Amino acid sequence: MNNRINQLFAAKKENILSVYFTAGYPKLNDTGSIIYELEKSGADLVEVGIPFSDPTADGPVIQQSSHKALENGMTLNLLFEQLAGIREKVSIPLILMGYFNPVYQFGVKEFCEKCNETGIDGAILPDLPLDEYLENYQPFFEKNNLHNILLITPQTSDSRIRQVDAASTGFIYMVSSSSTTGKNQKVEDFHQDYFERVNKLNLKNPRLIGFGISDKATFNNACKYASGAIIGTAFIKSFNKKEPVTESIPKFIKSIIG
Amino acid sequence: MDYQVDEKGYYGEFGGAWIPEMMYSNIEELRKRYLEIIYSSKFQEEFTSLLKNYVGRPSPLYFAKRLSAHYGTDIYLKREDLNHTGSHKLNNTIGQILLAEKLGKTRIIAETGAGQHGVATATVCALKGIKCVVYMGALDVGRQAPNVKKMKMLGAEVVPVYSGNKTLKDATNEAMRDWINNPVDTHYIIGSVVGPHPYPDMVARFQAIISEEIKWQLDEQTGNELPTRILACVGGGSNAAGAFYHFLEDREVELIGVEAAGKGIDTNETAATLTVGSPGVLHASKTMLMQNADGQITEPYSISAGLDYPGIGPMHAHLFKTGRAKYLYATDKEVLTAALLITQKEGIIPALESAHALAALEKAEFAKDDVTVVNLSGRGDKDMETYLNYFGY
Numbered sequence: 001m002n003n004r005i006n007q008l009f010a011a012k013k014e015n016i017l018s019v020y021f022t023a024g025y026p027k028l029n030d031t032g033s034i035i036y037e038l039e040k041s042g043a044d045l046v047e048v049g050i051p052f053s054d055p056t057a058d059g060p061v062i063q064q065s066s067h068k069a070l071e072n073g074m075t076l077n078l079l080f081e082q083l084a085g086i087r088e089k090v091s092i093p094l095i096l097m098g099y100f101n102p103v104y105q106f107g108v109k110e111f112c113e114k115c116n117e118t119g120i121d122g123a124i125l126p127d128l129p130l131d132e133y134l135e136n137y138q139p140f141f142e143k144n145n146l147h148n149i150l151l152i153t154p155q156t157s158d159s160r161i162r163q164v165d166a167a168s169t170g171f172i173y174m175v176s177s178s179s180t181t182g183k184n185q186k187v188e189d190f191h192q193d194y195f196e197r198v199n200k201l202n203l204k205n206p207r208l209i210g211f212g213i214s215d216k217a218t219f220n221n222a223c224k225y226a227s228g229a230i231i232g233t234a235f236i237k238s239f240n241k242k243e244p245v246t247e248s249i250p251k252f253i254k255s256i257i258g
Numbered sequence: 259m260d261y262q263v264d265e266k267g268y269y270g271e272f273g274g275a276w277i278p279e280m281m282y283s284n285i286e287e288l289r290k291r292y293l294e295i296i297y298s299s300k301f302q303e304e305f306t307s308l309l310k311n312y313v314g315r316p317s318p319l320y321f322a323k324r325l326s327a328h329y330g331t332d333i334y335l336k337r338e339d340l341n342h343t344g345s346h347k348l349n350n351t352i353g354q355i356l357l358a359e360k361l362g363k364t365r366i367i368a369e370t371g372a373g374q375h376g377v378a379t380a381t382v383c384a385l386k387g388i389k390c391v392v393y394m395g396a397l398d399v400g401r402q403a404p405n406v407k408k409m410k411m412l413g414a415e416v417v418p419v420y421s422g423n424k425t426l427k428d429a430t431n432e433a434m435r436d437w438i439n440n441p442v443d444t445h446y447i448i449g450s451v452v453g454p455h456p457y458p459d460m461v462a463r464f465q466a467i468i469s470e471e472i473k474w475q476l477d478e479q480t481g482n483e484l485p486t487r488i489l490a491c492v493g494g495g496s497n498a499a500g501a502f503y504h505f506l507e508d509r510e511v512e513l514i515g516v517e518a519a520g521k522g523i524d525t526n527e528t529a530a531t532l533t534v535g536s537p538g539v540l541h542a543s544k545t546m547l548m549q550n551a552d553g554q555i556t557e558p559y560s561i562s563a564g565l566d567y568p569g570i571g572p573m574h575a576h577l578f579k580t581g582r583a584k585y586l587y588a589t590d591k592e593v594l595t596a597a598l599l600i601t602q603k604e605g606i607i608p609a610l611e612s613a614h615a616l617a618a619l620e621k622a623e624f625a626k627d628d629v630t631v632v633n634l635s636g637r638g639d640k641d642m643e644t645y646l647n648y649f650g651y
Contacts, residue, residue, distance in 0.1 A: 129277060130279075
């Protein structure tokens with residue numbers, strides 16, 4: 001299967017940097033240029049957030065960015081329009097991340113087909129539970145070469161982690177601690193025992209660690225326990241009125257991996 | 259049994275547990291253990307005793323003579339407004355606090371709209387000496403001030419929520435976030451038949467005491483345990499679920515839920531979910547929702563903070579879809595008129611929520627021998643300011 005996510009993990013075993021941003025924020029039509037700048041600055045993977053009115057797993061920063069994005073007029077239809085042609089400019093893997101309801105209203109089958117057509121490699125839908133996915137939606141994802149990225153947390157039992165591993169095809173999103181997004185963590189708060197427990201399971205899928213990764217120190221620490229890590233809230237916070245994204249993004253990425 | 263939840267947590271096509279993985283361990287623990295705990299003899303003994311001696315059950319089933327004469331039919335009021343704390347909400351919080359104890363939880367969180375569920379939760383937490391945090395939309399904190407003060411006096415921390423429309427939906431979002439951040443020591447007492455399985459079923463079972471009592475009380479007073487119809491207001495739908503529960507299989511009993519139309523179903527200011535909504539997923543449940551074509555939840559509106567919610571319990575979505583229950587709606591204006599009528603005909607000031615059920619009396623067609631039961635889910639103390647402003651006393 002020729003999926004850019006698998007190619008990335010085959011080629012790079014450590015220090016993978018994945019960056020999340022909310023589509024439509026700070027400005028409605030920034031989507032393409034943010035992705036382009038992220039690739040140019042050295043991000044390995046980009047997660048494009050589909051904004052939702054009721055983001056129950058997110059902290060204040062991503063809530064605010066979603067709210068603003070919707071106010072700006074972002075919709076899933078518009079996002080696909082903005083992403084059409086993205087593969088002429090960008091070659092790193094792209095993932096769409098969002099809550100289930102907008103995807104459900106779009107049509108899950110249509111969503112998967114549209115992702116395939118656009119060159120999207122994976123989807124993260126945190127409130128689409130494993131059993132619903134397996135029962136009703138897995139064939140749509142597989143047919144369209146779209147990885148459904150599933151989450152595990154420190155509370156997830158070993159047996160459930162194995163189920164998640166069996167159902168996963170790209171990588172596993174390892175939530176660093178039990179929290180909504182954007183909780184500031186200190187390096188010493190890391191659930192080292194949880195990461196070590198997961199590493200001992202010899203899973204077939206690689207892992208990225210997300211939630212609470214905000215700077216070089218937390219990124220480097222997470223990378224000790226997985227193939228890489230995901231930054232969202234801290235990246236969204238880095239947008240500012242003074243600098244265009246062409247300046248703020250390289251600066252931010254450099255602060256993490258420079 | 260077509261109307262009960264199945265083993266996967268569905269009522270027909272509605273329900274389920276659409277939870278992010280962060281909530282999985284808590285929901286799974288509840289799902290595995292709730293029935294075993296609730297039906298243990300020790301739990302039942304304590305639950306029954308508290309309902310009797312603390313809540314004040316059974317609540318009366320009162321024949322409303324002057325209201326009956328007004329409508330030309332027999333109307334009985336199920337007086338949930340006479341429960342301790344002033345509404346049906348305490349039935350559920352008593353059940354859930356006992357369950358939380360059995361699960362070894364030491365911290366309780368809740369969402370509230372009108373503040374009735376918040377007060378009922380703060381009350382049982384005081385009763386058990388357990389820490390309590392209540393999330394409440396900032397707009398509701400303003401419009402239901404007496405309940406906010408009660409919760410504080412009861413020792414609860416009330417956290418105003420400033421996102422969205424600052425009402426019940428937003429309070430629920432924030433409570434879910436709290437639970438994600440506190441997955442070990444905390445139990446989330448959801449106040450209605452909404453949220454992920456097993457909540458809708460669990461809350462319905464705790465509220466089912468309402469219909470259980472209606473049956474024997476009606477039999478005692480009329481010689482027939484079955485009324486012609488039952489009317490109850492519906493936001494999330496917990497008092498209606500309780501009032502319908504033991505009549506679901508009695509097909510001859512007409513079940514009528516009444517939604518909040520706000521300023522009218524043709525306006526943008528409404529909360530009549532079944533009338534204007536469509537299927538979707540919110541608050542971890544697949545149900546009927548008020549939403550736009552892009553799947554974004556639209557902001558509801560009702561004069562009554564307790565019905566100001568863009569979703570509805572999956573059980574009601576199923577009863578609506580199958581036609582087992584009928585759902586009407588009442589506008590703010592109709593509700594205020596109905597509240598004044600019962601106040602001056604029966605000497606009972608109802609909660610704005612419950613007045614929706616009473617407003618539907620204007621829309622029902624009665625035969626002379628009909629027996630209509632209205633679930634009077636709460637009392638109007640908390641709404642006095644709204645009433646006084648509107649009627650200008």
